Amino acid sequence: MRRLVISLVVLLALLVAADFGAAAVFEHEVSQRAKQQFGLADDPSVKVGGFSFLAQVAAGEYDSVTVDAKGVPVQDVLRDVDVHADLRGITAPLSEVVSGSLKQIPVREVEGQVRIKAADVNRALQANQSNSAIASITNLTIEPAAKSLVATAPADGSETDLDSVETADTEGATAGVRLCGTVEIAGQSTELCVFSVISLEQGSIAIDAKRLELRSAAGTTRLPSAIEGVILEVFSRSLPTGELPFDVTPTAVTVQSGVLTVKGKASNVVLGQG
Structure with missing residues (x-):
């Protein structure tokens, strides 16, 4: 045995x-x-x-x-x-x-x-930018945000009821995202959050920045519309993704904590x- x-x-x-x-x-x-x-x-x-x-x-x-x-x-x-x-x-x-x-x-x-990570998004935003505030962004984070939240623009610049809720959209050709980073404004460390919609383009992810918020120890601040427009324009850009493996056709973009993702099937x- x-x-x-x-x-x-x-x-x-x-x-x-x-x-x-x-x-x-x-x-x-x-x-x-x-x-x-x-x-x-x-x-x-x-x-x-x-x-x-x-x-x-x-x-x-x-x-x-x-x-x-x-x-x-x-x-x-x-x-x-x-x-x-x-x-x-x-x-x-x-x-x-x-x-x-x-x-x-x-x-x-x-x-x-x-999958595109936050560090690469930050590097792409800072490339060829003369705006000192944008160039000084550190600790950039990526979080999902419902598209309804992205479109919500409070009149007084205060925090909305949904700002603390990270809700990913149903997987599709567009998705909401919140990009936040730390910047120095007037010698004070400030959190800058840009709410955007990302969408599929040919070989890239298009970022359409809709609104922003500034948060510091003093509270939430609303920038003058001219300055806000400049910052939103900087964040509104396309990120090249290259080709999906095995000639897969892109069909969806998604947002997860720290990552923007393009997906497809074949x-x-x-x-x-x-």
């Missing part, structure tokens, strides 16, 4: 090792194809989902694979964009997985995302094609 138990344990260990080894080979092959298709300098991270990789190999189809590329530069504006893709229903012959000769990988469905994609 002891020998049987030991044999079973050894066999199980060998199966686990083989499963991890085969998965590593497959992940490397997918990473190389994704690197080529993304046009990346470094290999993206690839992770195979599912309980047993070898069982998926035997079936010839893989339930879920995620691909992540971090720190991707976009044009000369953004330096730290994250590219993420969820691949579902991947078909790959066993012989090509074992030999490492995968060239083209059919995928039933792809969901791709491009069906019947061939990884490594072209």
Whole structure:
């Protein structure tokens, strides 16, 4: 009985090792194809989902694979964009997985995302700006805001009832966002919050700044309309996103804490094609 138990344990260990080894080979092959298709300098991270990789190999189809590329530069504006893709229903012959000769990988469905972080948004806003207040913005934050809140402009500049509520809009072609940062005004540290609507454009996210608020120890301040207009114009700009992975067509923009995201889906994609 002891020998049987030991044999079973050894066999199980060998199966686990083989499963991890085969998965590593497959992940490397997918990473190389994704690197080529993304046009990346470094290999993206690839992770195979599912309980047993070898069982998926035997079936010839893989339930879920995620691909992540971090720190991707976009044009000369953004330096730290994250590219993420969820691949579902991947078909790959066993012989090509074992030999490492995968060239083209059919995928039933792809969901791709491009994520822009607050630091890159801040850098883009400050680029080529002569306005000293904008150039001194630090600690920029990104938070979701309902579009109804963005459009609300209190007459006296005071805080609205919804200002403290972070409510993301339903996923779609537009979304509300609150961009806040710290600036020095008249020697006093002041929080500047710009409420905007973001929308999809060809290869970019368009920011349409609607209103702003200044908050300091002295309370909430309303700027003269001329100065407010200048600041809103600075914040109203387009951020290039580059292309979504695997030629996915952008269909939605979303706002999460610290991140602006462009999303899209595609069906019947061939990884490594072209």
